[in-house]
Amino acid sequence: MKYIRYALLALILVACVTVSFANRQPVELALWPQSMTDILGFGLSITLPLFAVVVGAVGAGLVIGLLWEWLRERRIRVEAAHNRRELDRLRASGTVPATAAPQPQRDKVLAILDEADA
DSSP states (O other), rough: OOHHHHHHHHHHHHHHHHHHTTTTTTEEEESSSSSHHHHSSSOOOOEEEHHHHHHHHHHHHHHHHHHHHHHHTTHHHHHHHHHHHHHHHHHHTTSSSSTOOOOOOHHHHHHHHHHHHH
């Protein structure tokens, strides 16, 4: 199974390199349109290869998505920490046996996906 994964990663790498070589032409990224630049008297722009723009956009999307998901799950992490502290306190007082395990809370997105499969 490990070799299949390496072969798949090698194919993805070859595809990315091929796309990068095919899209080397420079493109100009501007902060605003040329008409706005003429009105304001200044403008910010940069010239990059097209593949760098695409890779940068995909990378930025991944980072924004990961950050969004991390912030969305903050409530779940805070509640889990609170439950862990409460369970530790109850175990220390002898109210709850040490073998009792807390029930994990299901993520809403995973619950929706499970309902769709059923």
